[in-house]
Amino acid sequence: MDEKEKEEIQLLIDTLNKLFYDIKSNGGPPEFKKFVSQKKRTGDVGLSYNNVRLWLNTLIDLKKDLEEEKSSALVNLAKEKFKKYIPKVEFFKSKVQHFIEEKTAQIDDQRVFTIYTYHEVKRTKEPLLQLGVLFLHRDDTVDYYNPIEAPVKKFSGTFKITKGNIAIVDLDSIGNVDVKMQMQIYYREENLADLFLGSYMTYHNDRIVRGSLVATQFTNEKKVESFLTGYNSNKAKLAQISPVILEFLSIRKYSYKRVPDEIYSIAALEKFLSSDFHENPEKRFIEGEKPSIIIASPNSSISSEVFSKNQSIIDKVKNSIEARFPGKLEIYIKSEQMPLDYKDAIAPPSLKYIQRTRIFFLVYTSTSKASFSLVQLGWAMAYCKQIVIIYQKDSLSDNILRLDTFKNLFTFYQIGDLQKEETEKQILGIIRRTIIGSLKEYLK
Incomplete structure (x- = not known):
């Protein structure tokens, strides 16, 4: 087998590979098959995309046979087969060119x-x-x-x-x-x-x-x-x-x-x-399948007695919510201590929950020093949650209490208010208004 014949058969193989790539870049085999089918209905000669894939495999096998030169008879037979594919590949090439022209025209016209x-x-x-x-x-x-x-x-x-x-x-x-x-x-x-x-x-x-x-x-x-x-x-x-x-x-x-x-x-x-059309113009976020609520409270620098008191308040709030919205919400209790590691401090475990929850509750009583729950409150403010703060009198600074002026985002209650039935109704009302977009099919 001479070099010219090797180049010719390799050129056919390269041409087919390029044509397959062109088809893939213009909608893929399904689009090309649809094109061929339409041409058949108009009387044009068609061809099978799958058969052309077989041509490529056959040409690769013929190239191997010619390179190995087993016997003159086999080499001559391979040459005869190879020559038959030259007009076939040219025909396929013309079809692909026509296909690309039509696809280009469609792109320009869409x-x-x-x-x-x-x-x-x-x-x-x-x-x-x-x-x-x-x-x-x-x-x-x-x-x-x-x-x-x-x-x-x-x-x-x-x-x-x-x-x-x-x-x-x-x-x-x-x-x-x-x-x-x-x-x-x-x-x-x-x-x-x-x-x-x-x-x-x-x-x-x-x-x-x-x-x-x-x-x-x-x-x-x-x-x-x-x-x-x-x-x-x-x-x-x-x-x-x-x-x-x-x-x-x-x-x-x-x-x-x-x-x-x-x-x-x-x-x-x-x-x-940013208008008054909807009830909370602050930046929103994509929430989970069930709207989420986080309840945070101090977890260190408090006595066991205060911890138990906080826990009883959390349980009361949690039970009230679950009774009103059974199975409709995810409620997470996130009472974390201040992280010691820098990476944990800037991205604490609760942060991923705060980023994706709709409502943030803070239950805050007196502590001997600032609690990490205030950092969680800062994260909640950054991600624009609906925030409900239940606090013991004199436990929060005036700066935090002044946030009560932002009525569309903050609601404050003293711990003693929880004994009032009206307070419970108001808190449940806040939750309902905030999640109504997600649960309107469930809440009546």
Whole structure:
């Protein structure tokens, strides 16, 4: 076998590998197979993608046979087979070029939107943000891509605008899992808006899931990919999302009907979130499957008698909450001592709970020196929790007591107030108002 023949067969192998890569970069084998199927229906000559994969394997085997040169008869037979693949590869190459031309034309004739939604992975309690990618084609058909972790990776469907300028996107899943999805979005032409608010609903296995969404038009020349992100999963992506979008989606009770239809920019959404429209304009966060409550109190520098008193107050509060909201909340008792290690001091064990809880209780009685529970209070303030402080008279400084002026975030009660039935009702009312967005289906 001469060098020219070796180069020719290697060129065919390299050409096929490049063509397979081009197909993968333009939608993958499913898109190419759909393209071939459409051409067959119009009378064009088709070919099988799987058969072409076999061509590659055959050419690799023929190359080995030619290089080994077992006998002149086998070498000549291999040469004859090899030559038959030259027109086949050229034919495949022309098909792939036609496929890429059509895909490029489709890309030029479509709009791309990123869709942000709240998401919870099955069998886990961790809340996540999902970014999906919606391709709106000129013929008003759409393709929607989920992250690879999702049970359904792709949806296809239709897009229409109602008289009220609401975009309705009806989607059906592609693949073995049958899921129907509809998006409803306040819509106006993209040159007049950089953000769109709406809601989505999915129907699968006799279960309806509904939530809010934020859509933005994607104009970057780089390829956009869907992803899931959260505090413990793919956290780097979380930092790439606008804090305003995070805040809006973390208020899970909102649907597009609750949102004024004049919001079409990040600035307008930020103004809306800082207004008096909702009860707590402070920065929100993505919470767990069950809203959480932390109860903290001093754990050192107190006598055993005071410790027992604190514990009885904690038990009373905890039992009252559990009786009113059975099974609906996660309650954590976090009475920690001041850490000795620097790393533990800046990131104590309770911090990860404080970051993701909605309501922080502090039960505070007299101590011989400052308690670590005040540091926990500082963390709670930093993460803008609803904070309830139950304290013994003269145990807190005037600076802390002055926080009572921030009525939307702080509520103070003296320990003696707990004996009043009205106090218990007020505390339970605070909890109910704070978690109503998550538990509105359960709380009546």
